[in-house]
Amino acid sequence: MKTYGSKNIETLKQLIEEKNFIPNISVDCTIFGFHDNILKVLLLKYHDLDMWSLPGGFVFLDEDLREAADRVLYERTHLKGLFLEQFHTFGRLDRTQNNVHQTLINNKGLDIQKDHWILQRFITVGYCSLIDFSLANTFPDAFNETCAWFEVSKLPKMAFDHDRIIAEGLNHLRKNIDTQVAASNLLPEKFTMKDLQALYETILGEKFRRNNFQRKILSMNSLERLEKLYDGSANKAPFLYKFIKE
Missing domain, CATH: 1.10.10.10 (Winged helix-like DNA-binding domain superfamily/Winged helix DNA-binding domain)
Structure with a gap:
């Protein structure tokens, strides 16, 4: 399986020069966690930024969307083997206006063209899962300093439209609770x-x-x-x- 996680990339520059991604498509994973009658969601905090995001990333030219979701989730958190279910596609025109990528690039002192693919509009496909967060050992990757669980009603400042993705994921979870509970081993x-x-x-x-x-x-x-x-x-x-x- 291809990776661009912490073991195979040293700088953000290596990522943005990658030529093997599908333009304008990403995947985001909403991982809900249940334990002791509390429902939480797994978030990542960017280096040098006071905001959080869902585990997400780009899709290689030669992989399926589901394969990309599995890979990205593992690279960003080290979680694997989860029951991931596709639940919604997010394509609002303004969904990436608080452009985290631009801020990260500026903070690293990198110089890229304004029409670079990483700064363009992205449509993202959402996947969700439900697990016992007390049993999940997570590890942040090279671009994030922290993995943490937040109660779904007490979210921090979110990047992009990830608060909306979480809300839609929770709605999907509730509509499909019978399937999710049976598959989650909670x-x-x-x-x-x-x-x-x-x-x-x-x-x-x-x-x-x-x-x-x-x-x-x-x-x-x-x-x-x-x-x-x-x-x-x-x-x-x-x-x-x-x-x-x-």
């Missing part, structure tokens, strides 16, 4: 209905009546009911469940 192999309800409530940002939630989930026929969970307490022992693998 729960142990065996879990209670209470555990599953807490996960849904955190992602959707709303509360459910226990009976209504259980009825809805069981009607989907995606769970297998197992033995009861006896923990020695005086409370009624709940059933354990697991997802039915297709």
Whole structure:
């Protein structure tokens, strides 16, 4: 797999002189993280800039978009093997007006032509995933000083239109929560209905009546009911469940 990450590039100049990218197309990865009933998103902070961005990058001439998303995510964060789902294409005319690339180039003292490809308009394809952020070991690449998780309701100053990408990604996650939860391995192999309800409530940002939630989930026929969970307490022992693998 081709890379242009921290192991294979020393300066920004090497990147902007690359001739093998598709012009005007990029990919951005919105990685949502869940743990202890908190929903967060993974962001990167640029060197010398007081703003944050999603893990994103350019597409090589000889690779698929999905392959590019996998590669870029690994190069920027060292996360790999995630269930990445394409959710939206972002092409507003003004989406890159706060041009981070220009600022980075200026800060490095580089001189490039005004019509250089890296300064032109970019349409980006968004991918998203849902993981347990407590289990994710992330590492910033050569162009970023920090990887950090932020609560989706408490975002810092964002580069480009990445706040909109996050909002659209969250909307997609909520609309497709059943698929995302089943594919994310956020729960142990065996879990209670209470555990599953807490996960849904955190992602959707709303509360459910226990009976209504259980009825809805069981009607989907995606769970297998197992033995009861006896923990020695005086409370009624709940059933354990697991997802039915297709």
